[in-house]
Amino acid sequence: KIFFDNLTPLYPEDRLRLETVPTEISTRIMDMLTPLGKGQRALIVAPPYSGKTVLLQKIANAIVENHPDSVLMVLLIDERPEEVTDMQRNVKGEVIASTFDEPAERHVQIAEMVLEKAKRLVEHKKDVIILLDSITRLARAYNTVEPHSGKILSGGVDSNALHKPKRFFGSARAVEEGGSLTVIATALVETGSRMDEVIFEEFKGTGNMELQLDRSLFQRRIYPAIDIKRSNTRHEEKLLPDADLQKIWLLRKAINDLNSAEAMELLIDRIGRCKTNEEFLNNLTNMD
Numbered sequence: 001k002i003f004f005d006n007l008t009p010l011y012p013e014d015r016l017r018l019e020t021v022p023t024e025i026s027t028r029i030m031d032m033l034t035p036l037g038k039g040q041r042a043l044i045v046a047p048p049y050s051g052k053t054v055l056l057q058k059i060a061n062a063i064v065e066n067h068p069d070s071v072l073m074v075l076l077i078d079e080r081p082e083e084v085t086d087m088q089r090n091v092k093g094e095v096i097a098s099t100f101d102e103p104a105e106r107h108v109q110i111a112e113m114v115l116e117k118a119k120r121l122v123e124h125k126k127d128v129i130i131l132l133d134s135i136t137r138l139a140r141a142y143n144t145v146e147p148h149s150g151k152i153l154s155g156g157v158d159s160n161a162l163h164k165p166k167r168f169f170g171s172a173r174a175v176e177e178g179g180s181l182t183v184i185a186t187a188l189v190e191t192g193s194r195m196d197e198v199i200f201e202e203f204k205g206t207g208n209m210e211l212q213l214d215r216s217l218f219q220r221r222i223y224p225a226i227d228i229k230r231s232n233t234r235h236e237e238k239l240l241p242d243a244d245l246q247k248i249w250l251l252r253k254a255i256n257d258l259n260s261a262e263a264m265e266l267l268i269d270r271i272g273r274c275k276t277n278e279e280f281l282n283n284l285t286n287m288d
Contacts, residue, residue: 001124
């Protein structure tokens with residue numbers, strides 16, 4: 001067997017299908033506009049009260065349903081205890097958690113255990129998916145635990161502290177030799193903390209898929225609260241068939257002039273009328 005660090009990383013090419021039943025609109029929208037591949041490094045950018053927990057549960061269950069042979073781990077760091085129970089009851093995968101009343105050392109220890117376990121599985125050619133909620137809290141924990149380097153970035157982040165959470169996030173990769181590690185992490189923004197902003201800025205652009213959640217949509221009771229114009233997957237042409245790709249570009253063009261709330265309402269309405277995404281894409285030509 002080859003060690004994880006010596007495996008060859010590639011762009012994701014195998015789809016992780018998220019579409020399940022017609023009524024699960026959020027995963028259906030993601031499947032078209034921000035497709036996930038095996039080995040994706042995905043960042044979900046979430047302000048408070050934007051519905052990220054529910055979205056994570058839906059993603060987790062869709063993956064378990066469509067890819068029963070892959071290994072799913074949900075890693076909750078610095079979470080509220082009742083959220084942990086909620087996850088354990090509503091997600092069919094493995095839930096590993098460290099609640100906010102535990103010390104930072106414990107958060108770090110749990111995260112590293114999960115990552116090492118995932119790497120060993122990938123070395124044995126398994127497809128592993130880690131859902132991490134949230135990378136911001138993990139970075140804060142590392143900031144507390146790491147020995148002080150003397151160099152402080154704005155917001156009180158030690159310059160060394162972000163190396164390890166970046167290594168966690170950067171471990172996501174599709175592997176040429178077989179197997180893959182997918183990391184879907186949430187980043188907290190608009191929390192009012194300077195540190196969280198700095199952490200987010202450091203992670204922005206390191207992923208190859210970004211999903212922006214929008215609080216104003218959630219407050220208008222639009223669900224899922226995805227800001228579709230600022231969400232996308234890099235190299236989506238490797239994941240989607242050409243015919244679908246052309247149609248999805250048409251779709252993006254059509255919603256480009258609308259604001260995020262209108263775009264989302266239109267999408268939810270149109271997608272809800274169709275039983276499957278395939279049917280929706282075939283009807284797309286007469287959308288206007």
